[in-house]
Amino acid sequence: MEFIPTKIKGLTLIKPTVFGDNRGYFLEAYNTEKFKQHIGDINFIQVNESKSSYGVLRGLHFQKPPYTQAKLVRCIEGKVLDVALDLRQDSPTYGQHQCFELSGDNKHQLFVPHGFAHGFVVLSETAIFSYMVDNQYAPDYDSGIAWDDKSLNIDWQLPVEDIILSEKDKKLLALNQTDNPF
Numbered sequence: 066m067e068f069i070p071t072k073i074k075g076l077t078l079i080k081p082t083v084f085g086d087n088r089g090y091f092l093e094a095y096n097t098e099k100f101k102q103h104i105g106d107i108n109f110i111q112v113n114e115s116k117s118s119y120g121v122l123r124g125l126h127f128q129k130p131p132y133t134q135a136k137l138v139r140c141i142e143g144k145v146l147d148v149a150l151d152l153r154q155d156s157p158t159y160g161q162h163q164c165f166e167l168s169g170d171n172k173h174q175l176f177v178p179h180g181f182a183h184g185f186v187v188l189s190e191t192a193i194f195s196y197m198v199d200n201q202y203a204p205d206y207d208s209g210i211a212w213d214d215k216s217l218n219i220d221w222q223l224p225v226e227d228i229i230l231s232e233k234d235k236k237l238l239a240l241n242q243t244d245n246p247f
């Protein structure tokens with residue numbers, strides 16, 4: 066299991082070791098000790114899973130304090146473009162984002178710390194996405210940033226007309242119009 070720092074402090078790409086044999090493969094999807102050693106003591110309390118079709122974009126989401134969430138995300142089947150946006154106002158990379166292709170083939174994972182907005186778009190026909198979080202779901206504290214905020218300049222790799230959003234996500238506003246608690 067490889068932990069690879071990114072240009073945004075704390076945001077970490079994880080490449081699990083995949084043991085292939087004549088039966089298929091085996092991998093450790095999460096290991097507390099290794100996580101503690103490379104990232105810190107994160108107490109994941111919930112595992113979520115979603116399935117989405119091509120063009121579905123979920124994001125960019127965060128929960129407000131006291132329900133902020135760190136996330137360990139991966140794509141089990143299919144391929145997504147995963148995006149993490151740094152909302153920490155004292156961070157040298159505040160307002161910057163990074164994109165990662167996560168797929169059932171590459172099996173990469175991304176650790177998204179507290180203080181980020183997170184989202185993904187599905188590049189394959191369908192995708193099953195799974196993630197662990199370290200705080201409970203709190204719909205009243207749910208918030209987010211519009212995926213197409215021009216100031217963010219995110220290349221989602223798909224034509225705008227292919228993007229499918231939830232009604233909730235259609236109402237999200239640009240970063241400079243959103244209350245940022247971080």
Ligand SMILES: Cc1cn([C@H]2C[C@H](O)[C@@H](COP(=O)(O)OP(=O)(O)O[C@H]3O[C@@H](C)C(=O)[C@@H](O)[C@H]3O)O2)c(=O)[nH]c1=O
Nearest residue numbers: 113115123124125126127136183184185201202231233
């Ligand atoms: C996130 C979540 C949703 N739900 C329910 C609420 C709703 O009826 C249904 C779908 O919820 P949403 O539309 O918020 O789901 P979705 O748009 O997939 O939200 C997720 O997007 C990705 C990008 C993230 O980073 C996650 O943290 C989360 O915000 O599932 C839960 O019961 N528990 C949960 O933890």
